[in-house]
Amino acid sequence: MENKLSEKMRGEELVGRSQQMFFTPEEEENFLYPDSLEVDFDKTAEFDAAEMNASEINKKIRALMADGVGTITVNNPGAQHSIAAGILNRLKLNINGSLGYFGCGLIDGPVINISGRVGWSCGENMMSGVIEIAKNAGSTFGAAIRGGDLVCHGDVGGRTGICMKGGTIIVGGRTGAFTGFMMQRGRMIIMGDAGNNLGDTMYDGMLFVGGKISSLGVDATEAEMNDMDVRWLTSKLKLYNMDTSKIKNMTKIVSGKQLWNYDNLEPSEKKLVL
């Protein structure tokens, strides 16, 4: 391909104002929230949530963490909403059953395994950790995630990874329309087919699709796979026991960057200049 967009993307640095704070790798590895709890992964607990509401389930998880329990199993969550949301701690959480909407949103750190399916907006805004789902997921899967691995072994709905800002989303099956819509950073692997308008108005990031793409969105464009992509895909897919033989036939999609219209000036500064 003449226009090596993937190289262009890596070579280009964003400039301008930012309020983002950067950690050194060591700081990042060892960062703990001020009120984080000391938990022991060998200390385990299990409870049945069949007769509990979402608030009671979340409080129970927190109470167990406060007791130092590092591995928790929740049975029968009954597809309730907002289960396991906002956990900013190290934790191994096993959920035997299905979750409703906004499951595991806003997490930073835990490793969560879900044996059933999840509803809309699973893992929304997650910052780090792992969420692995055995069955299907609803729409807006991993909306605005910043980090971590969000993995669904089944099919996923529309607008997967909308506005994602980092991290990795892996879909074992197919995804719906507008997957990667307004994606800003991060990488997404779709083993099956992708719906209409894939990567519509994406700013940055990469999409890898193993199946058929119904249509590309505005400013999404195909790019060449390179060795680094293959190595990264292989290691990620192996991590979650997914079929690596599909990698050789995958299509890589990136932003064409034809819609970039960034302005480094604040509105007040702009007035002065103009």
Place this chain on the structure above:
Amino acid sequence: MCGLAGLIHRGKNADIGSEMMQMLQSLKHRGPDSTGFALYGDGKQDVTILRIKFAEQADMHSGFDIHQKVIDRKAEMKRRLQERGVEVVAIEDATEYSCRVSIKNGGDKKLIDYLEDIDEVEVLSVGRNLELIKDLGDAQTVGDQYQLSKFNGTHAIGHTRMATESAVDIRSAHPYWAYPFSDISVVHNGQLTNYWTMRRAMERIGHRFLSNCDSELIAVYVAERMERGDDLETAMRRSIDELDGVFTYFIATSDALGMAKDVMAAKPMVLYEGDDFIAMASEEVAIRSIFPHEIDTYDPYDGEVLAWKIN
């Protein structure tokens, strides 16, 4: 936001009244303003059932003479039925302001129009199998009020409404019957942006609209397409192209039930398909309210249309 629920028992009758009450009650958070049920019972070959209301629920608390007015409206309904030579099997009061009328071989457009000509009278549904019940409040309240826990049938759709673009009253509550086509009902979550254009087109060919709710348009549109010869699925597929906006809707007839999603799939829906039972809802919690154990569900995709025959 609104909540939708639908279910099909293939080839057998079941307690669909109780099941729909449970499903819709678990969706109360998606719409607390009103709840409605379109329940499809066994029906009798030569009997048509009309669900009729004589006043809005809110009207019953305003004006000292409203109770007498309702009595007068009912009497006028009976008189007009008699005048038209309709053989009435039974008239049962559902509430003070609504009733269930069973008649022999009737329920055509002329009769409906004549009954609706009575001040404030609205025919909520007409059909051999369909009975449409809707009122203000949550599913438990409405279900208890109309004694729906005793209702047996093959399939049903229901709705919990959060009013966004029209009033909180029975007239604007879902489901909508597809006047004047018997046994067709619709529930909808979303907004239609070409509502007025399409409504005017429908009105020009003789259809009447009782509310300003965009969902009523879907019922009339699909029924009109079926009248022109489309089957249910074809009519629904056409609606994806012609209705503009974001929507998920369910539509039921006496022997089929279908679902359609707009091309953006902006409104949620979860589907469970078993061998002899199918359930669908805006959220899985509704399906799980009648299925305590784990089940495999999935979300239909953008522009997807599915229809099932009941038997």
